[in-house]
Amino acid sequence: MESNPTPIVTDADTDALVLRDDRDGVVTLRLNRPLQFNALSEAMLDALHHALSDIARDAGVRCVVLGAEGKAFCAGHDLREMRGTPELAYYQALFARCSVVMQAIQALPVPVIARVHGVATAAGCQLVGSCDLAIASDAARFAVSGINVGLFCSTPAVALSRNVSCKRAFDMLVTGRFIDAATAADWGLVNEAVPSAELDDAVARKVAEIVSKSPTAIRYGKAMFYRQRQMPLSEAYAYAGDVMARNMMEEDAGEGIDAFLQKRPARWRS
Template sequence: MNMNRASEPLLRENDGGIVTLQLNRPLQFNALSEELLDALQRELDVISKDPQVRCVVLSAAGKAFCAGHDLREMRGQPELDYYKALFARCSRVMQGIQQLPVPVIARVQGVATAAGCQLVASCDLAIAAESARFAVSGINVGLFCSTPAVALSRNVSSKRAFDMLVTGRFVNAATAADWGLINDAVADEDLDAAVARKAAEILAKSPTAVRYGKAMFYRQKQMELADAYAYASDVMAQNMMEEDACEGIDAFLEKRQPRWRS
């Protein structure tokens, strides 16, 4: 990361098609201030239009991944319109992650609480250190985590999600993996290597196929079964017309590695 930008709330690093976005408020446990949310939204908007980006890694500086909203900032403006606008802004960021045409991997260390847990749940993939912990703990300060509940309940079962929401209890990384909130829990010292391996697996695939697939995956989940199959069939037929599909199938038949053209 560029050390001259150490005071900025979000840092970006580019490495051969992989963009790393690092939450950079370590002293505040990377709480999602208005400034940080705006910075995230700007980067998502830029990445969405960049065909050179193949994968995004969402990481965080310091001991924590993200402690949720900046409560001190929120208490400074006790107005209904302000809160509505703030939560709408945060919701746009969360949806923007899934609307990106490329996969987003959360690299999680320390705690991911409230909107921080929501951030993990909103990413396409998540890998956490074994020492990481997860909670939607707003209930402990009299605030039910309603917006985090949207993402959480789309990752884990209803009863498990509601248990976390109504008790505010922490779950460890192994439990989070078992419940489906994250993909893998790895030894703390192996976290970077595990994230790098997952990103490399994505980069080895056809960029066109991945883009088709991510968009299709989230859209079909909202459909009735017959509609989902009709939509998926159309997407798959269009994907078959792409150069990469032709190359990939030819390579398989010829027993060689494909040379992606997109």
């Protein structure tokens, strides 16, 4: 059954910065600073990191959906907060903190789907690029627009350039221009762009596809997928072969192959 939304961390005004809903192994996280367009304040980053850490320890989670309240998905870093402490050490610590959160998404053993319904700019675009999958409303728009205020979006560039081609990423970074959801899908930043009224249904379909598969195989696969991308080809094949062999030794693999041969639905044991 669906629980009531659980606040993860609170602002001084007691509004929860991240809301968590659980239903049948699917966790939905929602950024909740709608009046600030869900800007990633220090407290918001801590809230999101805390939520991701909790999920990483929960063996019952099968999939995560990351969305947001209000009109925007995420407008990036909180520029007003950043200007309040004009110190190099502060900025270095802030961007390191943000990088830890982005990497925590890919470190989760289960898929994370970004549900993007409005603008995703700068670190908000980075957040989309850091998720394993992304489904966007056709009203969503994307940009790495720090250049417009004299700041090259260096950390968002890391995630962006791992999703779209170098020339397309660099064009966005040096112009600050927005792309629409259809372009984001064409370029590979998101998987699908759907009409706004169909966004939740599209996310639900993707979630259903994922949770119908073996949880053990998904966990093996996600960890392998990101690790092998950093390896030379021969090393990647050696590593992937070992992972696949270990996956074959799991009960789910035996059950899945037997079910296929016997022309019946698999009954996952994990």
